[in-house]
Amino acid sequence: MSTPELEAVIGLEVHVQLATRTKMFCGCPLSFGDPPNVHTCPVCLALPGALPVLNGRAVHYGVMVGLALGCDIAERSIFARKQYFYPDNPKAYQISQYETPLCTGGHLGGVDITRVHLEEDAAKLVHIGTSGRIHGADASIVDFNRGGTPLIEIVTEPDLRSAAQAREWLMLLRSTLRQLGVSDVNMDEGSLRADANVSVRPAGTDALGTKTELKNMNSFRFLERGIEAELQRQRERIASGAEVQQETLHFDPQSGTLTPLRSKEEAQDYRYFPEPDLPPLEVTPAMVQDARADLPELPADRQRRYEDELGLNAETARLLAFREGLGPWFERGLATGAAEAQPLATWITQDLAAALGGADPAASKVEPEALAALVGMVNRKEVTASAGKAVLEKLAAEGGDPKAIVEAEGLGAMGDGDELEALVQAAIDANPDAAEKIRAGKQQAVGAIIGHVMRETKGRADGGEVSRIVREKLGV
Amino acid sequence: MSDPLELTGAQAAAAIRAGDLDARELFEAYRARAAAEELNAFTWVGDEAPATDPDAPLAGVPFAAKDLFCTEGVPSQAGSRILEGYRPPYSATVVRHLQEAGAPLLGKTNQDEFAMGSSTENSGYGPTLNPWDRTRVPGGSSGGSAAAVAAGLAPWAIGTDTGGSIRQPAALCGIVGLKPTYGAVSRYGMIAFASSLDQAGPLTRDVTDAALLLRHMVGQDPNDSTSLPFPDPIALPTAERLDGLRLGVPSELSSDGIAPGVREAFAKTVALAEELGASVDETTLPHAPHALAAYYLIAPAEASANLARYDGVRYGLRVNGDDGLLEMYTRTRAQGFGAEVKRRIMLGTYALSEGYYDAYYGSAQKVRTKIADDFREAFDRFDFVITPTSPTVAFTLGEKTDDPWAMYLNDYCTVPVPLAGLPAISIPNGLSEGLPVGFHVIGPAFSEPRLLDAAYALEQAIGFDGAEARA
Numbered sequence: 001m002s003t004p005e006l007e008a009v010i011g012l013e014v015h016v017q018l019a020t021r022t023k024m025f026c027g028c029p030l031s032f033g034d035p036p037n038v039h040t041c042p043v044c045l046a047l048p049g050a051l052p053v054l055n056g057r058a059v060h061y062g063v064m065v066g067l068a069l070g071c072d073i074a075e076r077s078i079f080a081r082k083q084y085f086y087p088d089n090p091k092a093y094q095i096s097q098y099e100t101p102l103c104t105g106g107h108l109g110g111v112d113i114t115r116v117h118l119e120e121d122a123a124k125l126v127h128i129g130t131s132g133r134i135h136g137a138d139a140s141i142v143d144f145n146r147g148g149t150p151l152i153e154i155v156t157e158p159d160l161r162s163a164a165q166a167r168e169w170l171m172l173l174r175s176t177l178r179q180l181g182v183s184d185v186n187m188d189e190g191s192l193r194a195d196a197n198v199s200v201r202p203a204g205t206d207a208l209g210t211k212t213e214l215k216n217m218n219s220f221r222f223l224e225r226g227i228e229a230e231l232q233r234q235r236e237r238i239a240s241g242a243e244v245q246q247e248t249l250h251f252d253p254q255s256g257t258l259t260p261l262r263s264k265e266e267a268q269d270y271r272y273f274p275e276p277d278l279p280p281l282e283v284t285p286a287m288v289q290d291a292r293a294d295l296p297e298l299p300a301d302r303q304r305r306y307e308d309e310l311g312l313n314a315e316t317a318r319l320l321a322f323r324e325g326l327g328p329w330f331e332r333g334l335a336t337g338a339a340e341a342q343p344l345a346t347w348i349t350q351d352l353a354a355a356l357g358g359a360d361p362a363a364s365k366v367e368p369e370a371l372a373a374l375v376g377m378v379n380r381k382e383v384t385a386s387a388g389k390a391v392l393e394k395l396a397a398e399g400g401d402p403k404a405i406v407e408a409e410g411l412g413a414m415g416d417g418d419e420l421e422a423l424v425q426a427a428i429d430a431n432p433d434a435a436e437k438i439r440a441g442k443q444q445a446v447g448a449i450i451g452h453v454m455r456e457t458k459g460r461a462d463g464g465e466v467s468r469i470v471r472e473k474l475g476v
Numbered sequence: 477m478s479d480p481l482e483l484t485g486a487q488a489a490a491a492i493r494a495g496d497l498d499a500r501e502l503f504e505a506y507r508a509r510a511a512a513e514e515l516n517a518f519t520w521v522g523d524e525a526p527a528t529d530p531d532a533p534l535a536g537v538p539f540a541a542k543d544l545f546c547t548e549g550v551p552s553q554a555g556s557r558i559l560e561g562y563r564p565p566y567s568a569t570v571v572r573h574l575q576e577a578g579a580p581l582l583g584k585t586n587q588d589e590f591a592m593g594s595s596t597e598n599s600g601y602g603p604t605l606n607p608w609d610r611t612r613v614p615g616g617s618s619g620g621s622a623a624a625v626a627a628g629l630a631p632w633a634i635g636t637d638t639g640g641s642i643r644q645p646a647a648l649c650g651i652v653g654l655k656p657t658y659g660a661v662s663r664y665g666m667i668a669f670a671s672s673l674d675q676a677g678p679l680t681r682d683v684t685d686a687a688l689l690l691r692h693m694v695g696q697d698p699n700d701s702t703s704l705p706f707p708d709p710i711a712l713p714t715a716e717r718l719d720g721l722r723l724g725v726p727s728e729l730s731s732d733g734i735a736p737g738v739r740e741a742f743a744k745t746v747a748l749a750e751e752l753g754a755s756v757d758e759t760t761l762p763h764a765p766h767a768l769a770a771y772y773l774i775a776p777a778e779a780s781a782n783l784a785r786y787d788g789v790r791y792g793l794r795v796n797g798d799d800g801l802l803e804m805y806t807r808t809r810a811q812g813f814g815a816e817v818k819r820r821i822m823l824g825t826y827a828l829s830e831g832y833y834d835a836y837y838g839s840a841q842k843v844r845t846k847i848a849d850d851f852r853e854a855f856d857r858f859d860f861v862i863t864p865t866s867p868t869v870a871f872t873l874g875e876k877t878d879d880p881w882a883m884y885l886n887d888y889c890t891v892p893v894p895l896a897g898l899p900a901i902s903i904p905n906g907l908s909e910g911l912p913v914g915f916h917v918i919g920p921a922f923s924e925p926r927l928l929d930a931a932y933a934l935e936q937a938i939g940f941d942g943a944e945a946r947a
Contacts, residue, residue, distance in 0.1 A: 046785045048559065049546040049568060049665040051700050081781050083828075087801070092784030271828035273837060276672035276778055278701050346776055 004202040006238060007461050008231050009209065010166050011114075011158035014173060015151050016183045017121060017191040018061045023148035024120040025052030027093065032189055036126075036143035042292050044148035046090035051277050054079075058150035059102075061182040063119050063283060063291035064153055066103030068180055068298055069113050076282055077102045077117075079275040084268055087142050088122035096153075098272045099335045102281065109300065112157035118281075123147030157198060158208060163227035170194055175299050176320045187219050198230045200238065209234075210244040211463075214251055215261060226251030229258055292383055302327050310341040319349045325362045333368035339375035347375050351389060355396040365399030366392075374402035387411040387457040416461050420453075423461070424469045427452040437475050446470055481505055482946070485632040485685040486712070487533035498803035500525045502631075503580060506538055507698045510583050510629045515605045515614075517624040519543050520551045521583040532578025533692060540630035542621050543584045544591060545571050545676070546665040548710040554667040555617075557600035559792040559811025568665025569697045570634065570676050577692040582630050585620030587816045590783065591641055591669040593617050594886040597877055598624045598816045605873075606649060607945040608911055612870040615645030615886070621679045622649040628946030632689055636666060638673045639771050640866075640890025643921040646679055647914020650904040650942045652931070653688045657921045658897035659704040662697030668782040671702075673894040678897070681942060683903060683932040687712050690924060699721025707922050713932030718752040721930060723917075724759030724858035725764035729889045735868045737908025742864045745905040745915045748937045749862075759854045759861065763846040767892035768884055770847070773827045773840035779817075780824030784860035786812060819880065848896040855920045860930060865902040865914030889916055899924050901931045904940040914940075 022029055026043035042050035066073050080098035102118035124146040127137035134140060150403040154173070160166045174185045174192055193216050199209035213232055217223040229251060234244050246264040251257075262268075297305070299322045306317035306327075320330050326348070333344055347360065352371060354363050374395070378388040383406055391402050391411060406412050414420050427449045428435045437445035446467055453466045480488060480497055503525035510521045528536030544554040546564040553559040556659055567575075575581065581790025588598035596604040596619025604619045607627035608611040611614070611771035614623040618635025622645035625633050635642045637655035656676045661676045668674060678689035687710055694706040723746075730742065746756050783891065788794035788808030795811050797803025813821070827836035854861050876883040893900045898918055905915035915934065917929040 042564075045790060047546075047564060047566075048552070048554065048562070048667040048785075049544075049564070049663075051664050051702075053699060053701050083781055083784065085784065085787070085805070087789065090785060090790065092787070093781050181671045271781075271825065271830070271833075273777060273781070273828050273833070276670075276702075412483065 004204075006200040006235050007203040008160075008162055008227075009158045009199045009201055009211075010160035010163070010227060012154075012156045012166060012170065013195040013197070014154045014170065015121075015193045016154065016177060016185065017148040017150060017186055019181070019183050019191075020055055020059050020061065020150050022055060024055050024058055024118070024150040025148055028148065030149055031145055034145055036141075036145060039145045040147075044090075045144055052095060052275075054278060054281065055150055057101065058118060059281065059283070060287070060291055060294070061150075061180075061362055062102050062116065062152055062180055063288060064180050064294055065154070065177065066106065066116050067288070067292055067295060068176060069103070069106035069108050069116065069154070071103035071106035071113060071116055073283055073288055074102055074104065076100070076280045078280050079118075079278045080272045081275050082270045082272055084270060086122070087140065088125050088147070090123065090144070090147065093120065095275055095278070108176065109169055111159040114155040114157055116152055116154050119145055119151050119153060121149035121151050158199070158211075163224045163231065166196060166227055167224040170223060170380070171220060172299065172322060175324055178324045179296055179298055181296070190218065193218065194393050194447045196223065196227050198227055198234070199244065200231060200234045203378055210246050212244065214258075215248060217251060219253075222251065222253040225253065225256065227260075229256055230449040233258060234311065238408070306345075313340055316342070316345045316349050316413045320345055325360065329362050329368050333372035336369050336372045338369070338372040340380065343379055344372055344375050347371060351392055352396075355389075355392050359400060364396060366395045367399065370400070370402055371397055377402065377406065381462065382406075383411060384413050384459060384462055386454070386463075387413065391457060409458070411458065411460055413462060414457060420461060421469055423456055424449070424466055425473065427456070428470065428473060435474060438470065438476060441476070481509070481628050482943075483631070484681045485534075485537050486688050488537045488631055489533075489688075492530050492535040492537065499528045499530060502536070503538050503582065506582055506623050506630060507793055508754055510540070510624070513624075513627070513629050515607055515610070515623050515627055515629070516602050517585055517604050517620045517627065517629055518583045519553065519586050519601055519620065522581055526580045528580055529578050530866050534574065534577045534579035534688075536578055536580065537631050538582035538793075539574055539579045539689070540582050540585050540621055540624050540633040541571055541588050542618050542633070542635045544636060544667040544739075545584075545634065546575055546585065546667065547571055547581060550581070551584060552667065553600070554591070555589040556603060556814070556817070557793060558786045558808065559667075560600070560791045561723040563637060564665075566665065569662035569699060570693050571665065573692055573695070574634070574689070579692075585618070585624050585633060585635075587620055587635075588617035588641075588724065589817050590667070590779065591617040591636055591638055591674070592779070592816050592820055594640065594644055594883050595871070595876065596620060596645070597873065598814055600814055603873060606870045608650060609870065610668070610925070613648070613909070615648035615866065615870065617641040617645070618653075618679060619645045622646050622651060622653065624649050625679050625681060626942060626945045632678060633686050634676055634689070634693070635679050636669075636676050637890075637894060638675075638775060639894060640887040642677045642679060643890050643900060643914065643916060644866045644886055646902045647904070647916075648870040648912065650912030650940065650945060651679055651681055652683050652686045652901065652903050652935075653677065654690060654901045654924070655893065655899060656690065656694065656924060657899045658894065659702055660706055660922065660924070661693045661901070662695070662700040662703045664697055664699040669783060670778040672778060675894065683901075683928055683935045686713055686901065687928045690928075708925055710925055713928045715929040715933040716936065718749055718754035718930060721749075721754040721860070722858045723749055723754050723756045724854050724861045725756060726759050726761040726764060726854070726863060728761050728764045729863040729892075732865055733867050733885065733888060735754050735908070737869065738864045738867060738913050741906040741908055741913040742915065744932065745938065746862070749934060752937055756862075759858055761847070761850040761854060761861070761892065763843060763850050764892045766843050767895055768888060770840040770843035771887070771891045771895060772823065772884065774834050774844065776820040776824030777827045777837050778824065780821045782827065783813075783817065783821055785852070786859055788812070816880070836938075844895045847892050851896045851898060851918070851920075852894075859919070860927065861918040863916045863918070865889060865916040869908050869911035869913060893918055897921060899927055901927055901940070903931050903935050904942065905934070905938050906940065912940075
């Protein structure tokens with residue numbers, strides 16, 4: 001009997017900095033990129049005698065996230081001290097939530113959410129030296145600007161089955177959070193950080209294998225590659241008859257290697273206990289109502305609406321709904337009535353995406369109204385598809401009105417009148433070999449004739465029409 | 477006029493307001509005494525009288541503050557070497573409130589390190605002596621504040637009480653000490669010992685002063701999420717009688733382990749209360765005998781977290797090692813903390829450890845709830861619960877330093893009160909072997925105005941004279 005296939009079992013723990021004005025437990029402003037240690041006070045420096053005061057906005061955002069993910073919102077949740085010694089943690093405990101988090105349950109994109117809780121970010125350690133990491137650093141210095149930034153931690157069930165799916169899901173989560181407006185969700189700047197719990201098990205079984213934890217992967221690509229590398233490592237270990245050890249690992253994207261940070265035996269005892277400086281967090285029905293009122297349409301809902309109401313195919317609907325800002329952009333174009341939904345959507349997700357090289361349409365020179373007008377012209381055959389693409393290139397480069405571009409460049413579709421007939425005849429005359437092949441039954445050779453006409457007309461001719469005239473003239 | 481240093485805080489404020497006394501002269505007189513004192517009651521004394529407003533409520537009468545209150549630019553060391561020379565960039569809310577009410581800071585007073593102790597012998601800056609007998613301790617942990625007020629080195633003072641740290645030194649020094657309801661006074665800027673228990677309160681020569689200081693200490697603070705608005709204004713007490721007042725004496729806290737002289741003074745005060753019209757009956761607090769055990773899990777547990785920040789990096793003592801950060805941490809903490817603080821950090825760390833949490837911290841919290849329930853039931857039948865404050869009078873220096881449990885027993889009567897978050901006052905009710913004894917009145921949450929009234933009536937009837945300690 002052959003070795004059973006080992007399926008991947010992945011869960012994510014995602015830390016998200018909330019885009020509040022001030023820190024979680026004090027009035028210091030949030031910042032990124034300011035000179036170090038300018039946004040500090042007795043509370044976030046953990047000076048003796050200072051006490052935390054909970055940021056109400058952070059609670060509001062936490063409840064919004066909980067509602068958006070379909071979680072139960074606890075009427076009464078408890079803050080706890082999570083104790084560990086580290087230079088980025090000046091109180092030597094992080095105020096977090098442990099046994100009674102703000103949100104429990106929930107789901108997103110086919111993945112179950114275990115919990116969402118509120119906590120504070122650590123200060124930032126800057127390691128001086130060539131490695132940029134703590135190992136091999138000449139010195140490490142602490143910037144407390146980040147210390148105390150409001151965080152939510154979102155923990156999923158181990159429902160993900162591949163590295164690619166984990167990446168895809170994290171992008172959906174990012175898009176959802178961005179749509180909520182609760183975070184910048186920028187992995188480069190660390191406002192979105194993911195840890196992955198990774199294990200494998202024989203496909204078709206239910207028991208969980210021993211997991212390892214991959215820490216702080218700071219891009220979608222590294223997340224996928226890190227998980228991929230770890231899955232491969234685990235599969236190789238098992239294939240060689242060894243067992244997977246429970247440990248925490250660091251993935252180095254440069255070398256693609258995994259380095260152990262600590263083993264199970266070294267696992268820390270955080271000595272959690274309820275934070276005596278903060279009363280239990282009471283979330284009233286009015287607070288839940290306020291949070292609900294602030295919820296925008298979320299990607300999954302938007303996709304459903306595009307499929308159900310606009311008749312878009314699922315893939316196009318998903319692409320439009322999940323990419324930040326693209327749905328509203330699409331809807332602005334649609335509102336002109338100049339184009340039908342599906343062709344407009346296809347142009348946006350394929351042609352426009354290609355023309356912009358993946359850049360954000362909202363930040364481009366293309367106005368959604370202009371694209372809708374162009375798509376309408378193409379659909380009415382006023383412009384051929386290939387001329388339309390030329391117009392789109394122009395729009396992407398310079399912006400403007402597609403009608404004016406078509407007129408200025410003479411890109412309007414040619415009719416099926418004498419002008420085209422004469423051009424086709426000239427093309428046949430210029431390509432006697434091709435004409436001979438067509439007569440001999442080689443249909444593909446018509447391409448050379450069509451190409452000639454297209455060159456002559458700068459794509460204004462309708463390829464189908466050209467083909468028809470060629471066959472007519474050559475009597476095939 | 478007579479010696480201004482013999483005036484209570486309220487009397488001095490009235491004299492300044494009437495133009496009979498100059499606030500600067502009063503400050504200077506106290507400053508000179510405090511600077512020359514031989515009790516080691518102060519850890520820092522101000523050098524110049526700040527300008528004050530005679531029309532302000534406290535009219536320029538200075539106050540002393542326990543070392544652990546953060547005072548901007550002034551050493552705030554919590555009695556610990558690990559905070560040696562630490563001058564905070566901000567002041568505790570309660571300090572600010574008193575200053576805004578017109579009371580300048582006279583000095584900072586000695587204490588057991590991080591408020592852990594009952595004798596002020598655990599201070600990193602040497603013990604404070606009891607002004608009634610300099611071979612004896614003043615109690616603790618607010619021993620410096622109690623000794624300073626008793627000896628007339630300050631008109632009044634503030635301290636903190638976690639398990640008895642205001643009431644017990646007040647009793648041992650023959651002055652009044654009040655621990656307010658948990659949440660009545662902001663903890664912002666109080667260097668934390670046990671956050672769910674710590675509460676600031678006044679130490680004064682008489683009950684009127686306690687009321688006057690407390691009036692300017694209470695109030696909800698946006699910087700302390702556990703603080704609460706005080707429901708009623710705190711009037712100065714006027715009661716002469718205790719008619720209709722029902723006083724309960726818990727059998728668990730009034731017999732075993734209480735020294736005969738203390739018990740005798742207690743009985744006399746109970747008789748006086750009855751003469752003033754109160755009815756006194758036995759009650760029960762069945763879980764109170766477990767209070768010390770619960771307290772010595774909860775308080776160290778919280779302390780182990782609160783004291784983890786003292787690592788030598790950002791403030792206070794730093795002892796560098798040869799081998800990097802970890803050695804600097806361990807050396808700093810090894811040298812900076814005293815033995816009792818280390819003992820409690822270890823106890824608390826253990827009590828919170830995985831696998832032990834439920835058995836220790838969890839059980840202690842259950843006991844705490846039971847103790848609060850006991851008091852609630854007692855207050856169904858009684859207005860106040862009364863006990864001796866401390867089981868003994870002041871003991872001699874060194875007498876209990878080698879026996880932590882004997883030291884902890886000092887708080888036998890006082891420790892159930894903060895576990896239930898309740899207010900209580902200790903007033904001097906006589907001498908035993910020439911040393912002061914304290915009488916302890918415990919009330920329901922936010923009953924301070926009534927508590928002060930009852931204490932005032934008793935105080936007038938007792939007629940305790942503390943002048944001997946000020947001589």
